[in-house]
Amino acid sequence: MVTTQQATRIVLSRAVSFGEETVSLQQAVGRILREDLVADRDFPPFDRVSMDGIAIQYGRFANGQKTFKVEGLQAAGAPQMTLADSGNCLEVMTGAVLPKGTDTVVRYEDVLVKNDLATVQVANIKAGQNVHRRGMDRRQGEVIVKKGSPLSPAEIGVAATIGKPFLRVARLPRVAIVSTGDELVDITERPRAWQIRKSNVHNLAAAVSGWGIEARLFHLPDDKKNIRQVLSEVLDGYQAILLSGGVSAGKLDFVPEVLEELQVEKLFHKVSQRPGKPFWFGASEKAVVFAFPGNPVSSFMCLHRYFRPWLRAGQGLTPIEEKRAVLGTDFYFRPDLTYFLQVKIRWGENGQLTATPIEGKGSGDLANLVDADAFMELPKGRNHFSKGESFRILFYR
Numbered sequence: 001m002v003t004t005q006q007a008t009r010i011v012l013s014r015a016v017s018f019g020e021e022t023v024s025l026q027q028a029v030g031r032i033l034r035e036d037l038v039a040d041r042d043f044p045p046f047d048r049v050s051m052d053g054i055a056i057q058y059g060r061f062a063n064g065q066k067t068f069k070v071e072g073l074q075a076a077g078a079p080q081m082t083l084a085d086s087g088n089c090l091e092v093m094t095g096a097v098l099p100k101g102t103d104t105v106v107r108y109e110d111v112l113v114k115n116d117l118a119t120v121q122v123a124n125i126k127a128g129q130n131v132h133r134r135g136m137d138r139r140q141g142e143v144i145v146k147k148g149s150p151l152s153p154a155e156i157g158v159a160a161t162i163g164k165p166f167l168r169v170a171r172l173p174r175v176a177i178v179s180t181g182d183e184l185v186d187i188t189e190r191p192r193a194w195q196i197r198k199s200n201v202h203n204l205a206a207a208v209s210g211w212g213i214e215a216r217l218f219h220l221p222d223d224k225k226n227i228r229q230v231l232s233e234v235l236d237g238y239q240a241i242l243l244s245g246g247v248s249a250g251k252l253d254f255v256p257e258v259l260e261e262l263q264v265e266k267l268f269h270k271v272s273q274r275p276g277k278p279f280w281f282g283a284s285e286k287a288v289v290f291a292f293p294g295n296p297v298s299s300f301m302c303l304h305r306y307f308r309p310w311l312r313a314g315q316g317l318t319p320i321e322e323k324r325a326v327l328g329t330d331f332y333f334r335p336d337l338t339y340f341l342q343v344k345i346r347w348g349e350n351g352q353l354t355a356t357p358i359e360g361k362g363s364g365d366l367a368n369l370v371d372a373d374a375f376m377e378l379p380k381g382r383n384h385f386s387k388g389e390s391f392r393i394l395f396y397r
Contacts, residue, residue: 001270015313018171031169032315037145042135047098051130054089055102058127067119105130173239175215180245200244224254245294247280273338275363276302295363325353331385342372
């Protein structure tokens with residue numbers, strides 16, 4: 001049996017890159033960029049009006065002129081106009097090019113426009129106000145988004161404005177999620193008294209979809225021959241396999257035995273943690289295998305604690321920034337295991353996170369995940385955890 005720290009190191013040692021691919025902007029959110037996004041021209045590309053109003057020469061106002069004849073309207077999206085008389089003004093719209101011969105914009109709220117005359121109603125204005133100068137944000141050729149950055153809507157907006165309808169991104173692994181057990185039936189079926197509907201595979205698939213992965217779902221009955229046949233095919237066609245169930249010490253838990261028969265090297269089996277103690281991890285030439293226990297809380301916790309960091313490492317990302325919270329009440333846990341306590345997180349007025357234990361009925365209590373929103377990682381080697389102590393938390397929403 002290994003510790004959680006040892007298990008983490010072993011899992012991360014098997015992280016690999018899966019190459020690159022080109023995707024459309026619509027498919028790129030959440031992916032990892034594999035090229036620099038470079039400004040194709042200055043940002044903004046012209047002196048841009050930032051408020052609706054009138055454009056004037058500041059020197060005229062500074063010399064005491066308050067009323068300006070309106071020559072016309074400079075609209076956004078129209079070619080740049082030129083002020084014919086420096087003592088006049090042009091009405092301007094937000095986003096328009098600043099007209100030639102002007103340098104300052106006075107917003108409509110500070111101007112009275114009547115009979116083609118605009119009178120400034122305030123005593124003071126600043127030279128160059130309400131003008132977003134060319135190149136103020138970025139210069140042509142400047143890197144705006146660096147290779148290796150996660151792509152959020154903010155980066156998608158930048159890609160669009162520099163004319164990039166497609167982006168090079170890190171390729172995601174092909175993932176299979178496999179449930180095991182004769183007690184499981186499809187979610188559309190009415191289970192008999194001794195059966196339950198499949199939930200783990202859908203729970204795990206929903207989680208990985210949030211990380212950009214469309215997993216393929218499989219099911220294995222408690223039959224060694226069938227397990228061997230299906231796993232052989234899955235190992236050949238997928239790069240990451242997430243199994244749920246069949247890894248404990250039961251007489252029908254054939255998964256570890258079959259995996260080793262299929263030349264999957266066992267890297268560890270059992271972690272000193274709860275939930276998720278029977279977790280089995282191994283690798284073949286083509287795939288890594290995360291064989292999680294079948295209890296839903298166990299598989300769900302292991303996915304976030306081990307698979308997600310492995311996935312991020314393969315994408316070239318740094319480890320998830322550790323977040324901590326203070327325990328909201330005293331808590332006792334006697335076994336010498338790292339305990340992943342389900343907690344509800346509350347933000348205090350001072351910005352501090354407080355974690356309130358949401359104890360369920362064990363690792364089979366799937367419904368309890370709904371009431372909590374994170375796991376708090378309580379270290380092994382002690383059994384009393386005091387109110388106000390700070391521990392690592394693992395958010396799952």
